[in-house]
Amino acid sequence: MRKLxxxxxxxxxxxxxxxxxxxxxxxxQDAEVWKQVEQELRKMGKDIKIxxxxxxxxxxxxxxxxxxxxxxxxxxxxxxxLPGGRTQTMIENGLxxxxxxxxxxxxxxxxxxxxxxxxxxxxxxxxxxxxxxxxYNKEYFDRFKLKEPETWDELVEIAKxxxxxxxxxxxxxxxxxxxxxxxxAMCGVSVLGPEWIKKLTDGETDFLDPKFTDLNRRLNxxxxxxxxxxxxxxxxxxxxxxxxxxxAMVFYGIWxxxxxxxxxxxxxxxxxxxxxxxxxxxxxxxxYMDGAITLTSNxxxxxxxIEVLKFCATPKFGTIFANITYNIPAVSGAEIPKIPLxxxxxxxxxxxxxxxxxxxGSVFVTQKPSLYDxxxxxxxxxxxxxxxxxxxxxxRAQEAISQWYEPLKKRxxx
Amino acid sequence: MKTRHVLFFVLPALALYSLFxxxxxxxxxxxxxxxxxxxxxxxxxxxxxxxxMFFGSFSKEVFNAFFHNIYFFVVxxxxxxxxxxxxxxxxxxxxxxxxIFRTVVYMPNMIPLVIVGFMWNLFLNPQIGLVNNFLKxxxxxxxxxxxxxxxxxxxxxIILVNTWRHLGFYVLVILAAILNIPPDLIEAAYIDGAxxxxxxxxxxxxxxxxxFRTLLILLFIGSFNVFDxxxxxxxxxxxxxxxxxxxxxxxxxTAFGGLGSAYTDxxxxxxxxxxxxxxxxxxxxxxxFLVERRERAW
Numbered sequence: 001m002r003k004l005x006x007x008x009x010x011x012x013x014x015x016x017x018x019x020x021x022x023x024x025x026x027x028x029q030d031a032e033v034w035k036q037v038e039q040e041l042r043k044m045g046k047d048i049k050i051x052x053x054x055x056x057x058x059x060x061x062x063x064x065x066x067x068x069x070x071x072x073x074x075x076x077x078x079x080x081x082l083p084g085g086r087t088q089t090m091i092e093n094g095l096x097x098x099x100x101x102x103x104x105x106x107x108x109x110x111x112x113x114x115x116x117x118x119x120x121x122x123x124x125x126x127x128x129x130x131x132x133x134x135x136y137n138k139e140y141f142d143r144f145k146l147k148e149p150e151t152w153d154e155l156v157e158i159a160k161x162x163x164x165x166x167x168x169x170x171x172x173x174x175x176x177x178x179x180x181x182x183x184x185a186m187c188g189v190s191v192l193g194p195e196w197i198k199k200l201t202d203g204e205t206d207f208l209d210p211k212f213t214d215l216n217r218r219l220n221x222x223x224x225x226x227x228x229x230x231x232x233x234x235x236x237x238x239x240x241x242x243x244x245x246x247x248a249m250v251f252y253g254i255w256x257x258x259x260x261x262x263x264x265x266x267x268x269x270x271x272x273x274x275x276x277x278x279x280x281x282x283x284x285x286x287x288y289m290d291g292a293i294t295l296t297s298n299x300x301x302x303x304x305x306i307e308v309l310k311f312c313a314t315p316k317f318g319t320i321f322a323n324i325t326y327n328i329p330a331v332s333g334a335e336i337p338k339i340p341l342x343x344x345x346x347x348x349x350x351x352x353x354x355x356x357x358x359x360x361g362s363v364f365v366t367q368k369p370s371l372y373d374x375x376x377x378x379x380x381x382x383x384x385x386x387x388x389x390x391x392x393x394x395x396r397a398q399e400a401i402s403q404w405y406e407p408l409k410k411r412x413x414x
Numbered sequence: 415m416k417t418r419h420v421l422f423f424v425l426p427a428l429a430l431y432s433l434f435x436x437x438x439x440x441x442x443x444x445x446x447x448x449x450x451x452x453x454x455x456x457x458x459x460x461x462x463x464x465x466x467m468f469f470g471s472f473s474k475e476v477f478n479a480f481f482h483n484i485y486f487f488v489v490x491x492x493x494x495x496x497x498x499x500x501x502x503x504x505x506x507x508x509x510x511x512x513x514i515f516r517t518v519v520y521m522p523n524m525i526p527l528v529i530v531g532f533m534w535n536l537f538l539n540p541q542i543g544l545v546n547n548f549l550k551x552x553x554x555x556x557x558x559x560x561x562x563x564x565x566x567x568x569x570x571x572i573i574l575v576n577t578w579r580h581l582g583f584y585v586l587v588i589l590a591a592i593l594n595i596p597p598d599l600i601e602a603a604y605i606d607g608a609x610x611x612x613x614x615x616x617x618x619x620x621x622x623x624x625x626f627r628t629l630l631i632l633l634f635i636g637s638f639n640v641f642d643x644x645x646x647x648x649x650x651x652x653x654x655x656x657x658x659x660x661x662x663x664x665x666x667x668t669a670f671g672g673l674g675s676a677y678t679d680x681x682x683x684x685x686x687x688x689x690x691x692x693x694x695x696x697x698x699x700x701x702x703f704l705v706e707r708r709e710r711a712w
Contacts, residue, residue: 058650062670065452086451086671093454175563177651229540231654232563237539246541369471378655385565385654 019304020049022074023293024064028054029258029325036320041311048304061086064296068095073298075305079124081115081289083366088118096123097295102306103313107331115289115361124292125312126330127321131345131353132186132253132286138268140167140248148272150283152191152218155275159225162248170222171247173238174231174384177377182286183251184219184376185359189284190274191215197356201363203407207397216390220383231385243267254345257326269341273352287353288361289330369400439691445684452669452680463685476686479652479659486573486660487637493577494633495626498584503614505585506592516589520582527579531646534575538562562648565657572658576643584629591625592618624704631701638694641666661690 023034034052041048053074055063061080067073068090079096080087090096098121105113108126116124134155140146144165149155159169173179188197192211199205227233227247235256242250243263250256251274260267273283293312299305311317318334321327326342328349336342358364364371375397382388388396402408446463448456466472501519505512522530537544538561546558561571595618603613641662644652650666652659669683 059670062452069453089451089453095453175648175653177653177655227541229546229560229563232538232540232560234535237541241541377651381653381655387565387655 019301021301021304021308022051023076024074025054025078026057026060032324033321046307068296068298073296075299077294077296079292079294081291091118091123095297099295103309112330116292124294125309126292128290128327129330129349130253130288130290131349133273134249135252136249136270138270149275150279151275152277168227168247169225170249171238171241172226172230173233173235175234177381180380181372181376186286187274189286189354190276194354194356203411207394213390213394216393220390223384284354285348285352287349367404375400442684442687445681446688448681450680463682467685479661479664482660483638487634489573491633494584498588501585502588502592505589519585522579523582527642530579565654569658572647591622595621631697634697635694
C-alpha cells in the first residue's frame, strides 16, 4: 500500500513537472488530435502536456497578432499558408520563427514546402492538404441509378432527375460568400481548365473572355436546383441538411466529412470533381495547402515545443491527424483510414490537382481589390439574388483586377 | 483642504475613466493617422485614411453602412417609441394581467445576445424556421421567404429582432414617465368627458415627450454603435452582399480582418471609429445636458 502511495506521488510529481506547450488554432476539430499526440509523445518518454486552444476563424488572426506582440501568445500557432500577406508580415516582424535547424522535412514534397517557405527558410510544419469538389449522398445516386457525371450537361441532368423525384439536388450555403467563391473556383478549374487560368495569369486572356462569362451563366442557371432560400443558409445548415439527406449534393471541401459522419454515422458519401464541358476535357480538382504548425517568438518552452514540431513532421502524426479529422495530411507516408472516399480524395490530390487556380493560393487574391474578397464573394451573392448579370460579374472582375495586376494592365494597354 | 477631499474621491474614478475611456479614445485618434497591419511598425500617413474613407474606393463601403445606420435609427425609433408608448399606456391603465405582461415584455432583454442571434437565425431559417412554417400553416405561403438571405428583407429582419429584444426597456421607461403624471390631471380630464384616446394624445403624450427626447438620443447613439445584433444575425460579412452592413461591422472587418474582408488596416479601422465618434459625441453631450436640466428641474 505504501509503495503504491509513493508510486502515485512520484507519478503526480512527474505529471506536475511535465513541460507544457501551448498551441492556438482556428481549427476546433483538431482538439482530439493533440490529445493523441500527447499520448504518443508520452509513449516515447517525453512528458509534454499540450494545451490546445481554438478561436473563431474570423477572430483568430487578430488574436494571435496582438498576443504575440504583447508577449502573451502561445509557444506554437497554426499559421496561414504562404504566399499570404498576414503570415509574411508575422515573419518579417520576427513573430514566427524558422525551424529548419530543428525539424526534418524529408517527409514533405517540395510543392507542399513552398507554402511554408519564405526567403529560403521554413516557417512551420504543413498539416493538411484540402481538396474541394462535389460531395454526394450515395444512397440517392444508387436509388435513382445515377452515375458520376463526366460533363456539365450530365451534372444538370442528374440535378433534373433528383428534383423530379422530390430530392433537393444541391444544398448551397449562400449566406457565406466565401463558400460561393469556392464554388466558382472549383468549377473554374474544370470548366475553364488550368490552361485557360494559366493564360489569364499570363495576361493572354482576361475576365471578359466569353468563357468566363459562360461559367458565370452556367452557375446562375444551376441555382434552380439549389434548396429554396439558399442565400439565407450557412455552412452549419448545410452540414446538417446534407448529413441527414435533405439534399443530394454539396459543393464543398473534404474537411466537411468529419462533421457529416459525426452528425450521421450512416451516411455514405461519394466525391467527384466538377465535370468539364465536354468528355474530351480532363476534369480537375481545386487542391490547396491549408496551413502550418508554427513556432512563435513567444515560445516559453523551446525544448518541448521543438519535440512537438518534430513529431508533427512524422508520418505517425499524419496518421493520427487523418484518422481523426479525415483530412489529407500534408506529410507523406501517413496511413490514411481505409475509407473509399478518402482513398479517392488522395488519388485526386496526387493526380488531378489543377496547377493553376484563381482562389486561395493564386496571385489574384494577393492585392486589393482582390478577386476573392472584392469581386466574387459579393458578386456571386448579387448574381444569385438576380441583382447583377453574369456579364456584369465578369466586368467587375476585369475592372477590379486590372487596377493592379500588371499582365492584365499590359494587355489592356493601361 | 476641501479641494483635497474632493480630489480624493474623484481621483480613483477619474483614473479608471482615463485608462479605459480617454486613453483608448486618444489612441484610436492617433492610430487613424497611421497605416498599421496590426503587426510591425506603424507608418504615418497623415489624412490618407480619412481621404480613403470619404473619397476613395473604401467610401462606397463606408457610406453604404452609414446609410444603413441612419435607416436603423429611423425604423428602430419609430418602432421602439411607437410600440413602447402604446404598450406602456395599456399597462398604465391597469387592465387585468398587466403585471404578467410587464414581465413578459421585458423578458427578451434578459436573454444573452448570442442566444438571441442563434434563436432568431433558427426561427428565420428558410427551410425549418418557425416563421416560414407558421406562414405556410395559416395559408400565407407566398409571404414565406429567406428572411436573412433576401436583400429586401435581411436588414429589416435584424431591426425587428432588435426591436423585439429591446422593446421591454422602452416600455418600462415610458411607463415610469406615464406613472409620474399626477393622477388628478387624468381624473379631471375624465370628469370633463375626455375619452381614452383624447387622454392619451392631449395629456399623456405631451407629458412624456421629454422622456421621448431622451430616449431618442439614446436610440441615436445606440443605432450608430450597433454591431452585436448584425454580427449575431448575418455575421461580420453583413450579407447578403453588405445589405446589412453598419459602421460597426465595417470597423470590425477593417481592423480585424477575417474571411472576405476587403480592406484590412488597423489605422483605417481607427478612422472609422473616429467617424462614428464624431457622429455620436455631439448627441451624447446633448443627452447629458438634457438629463442634467431635467434633474435640476426636479
